[in-house]
Amino acid sequence: MSTTITPSTAADAVAGPTGTDRPRVRTVSAPIRAIPLHRIVGVELRKSFDTRAGFWLMRSIGAVALLTTGAIIAWAPRAELTYSQFILAIGMPMTVILPIIAALSVTSEWTQRTGLATFTLVPHRGRVLLGKAAGSVLVALVATLVAFAVAALGTVVASRLAGIEPVWDVDVASLVAFGSAIELLLLTGFTLGTLIRASAGAIVAYMIYAFLLPGVLTLLAMYQAWFRDLRPWVDAKLTQEALMNGGLSGDQWAHLAVTSLVWLVIPLIVGVVRVLRAEVK
DSSP, X not given: OEEEEOOOOTTXXXXXXXXXXXXXXXXXXXXXXXXXXXXXXXXXXXXXXXXXXXXXXXXXXXXXXXXXXXXXXXXXXXXXXXXXXXXXXXXXXXXXXXXXXXHHHHHHHHHSSOHHHXXXXXXXXXXXXXXXXXXXXXXXXXXXXXHHHHHHHHHHHHHHHHTSOOBOOOOHHHHHHHHHHXXXXXXXXXXHHHXXXXXXXXXXXXXXXXXXXXXXXXXXXXXXXXXXXXXXXXOHHHHHHHHHHOOOOHHHHHHHHHHHXXXXXXXXXXXXXXXXXXXXX
């Protein structure tokens, strides 16, 4: 709603209590337009780069990819100088860095006390969360493309140094599966951010999910026969790593669907509801 005051004219003037002319106040109804989603996504992307943690995490992706590639060229056997090996090696640190970036995109509103300003400027928390999720997915997509490019460069350089032909043993379906696994891991970090809403807690929770819990489940499957067949249905990290390697069977797709529902979809719904109802201070 906006208000405009037009100058007093013979046609517009009205008489006041004392007989003097006053300008007529007209109210003009104007539609209130919501902030476009692409602008919210752009702001969230910029916020991911502006913070000190985000600054170094983003740059560490490229640095780690180059260091990993150099390590493979220097020490890997000639038989393992293949495109798939470079992609998998570069993808391992990405599975840690990208989920942390996604978690921080949510928790920063509470830990850095910017939530009051953010949710005042955009009084629709669902749109803000959607913008954060879309920005995180775009970051993961760009990082994945960078990983593919660095892996291709490493394959060419390694083959030249070793005096062998480059081995391109990855098809398009495998590349899509690898990228999908990276996105699932990123969304896991995003989910933990919505559930915990504290940077340190979300990072620790993801480390437990990614490293401690798979080890415990592996030991349980080794020593408990009843759990061996059950593990693929409850170990989300196992199914995500299988997707990263590509070539899933029908049973493996079913395992991925169930673990994603239990570990990702349901917790994400709970986390979003908590964010929508949480008090911002």
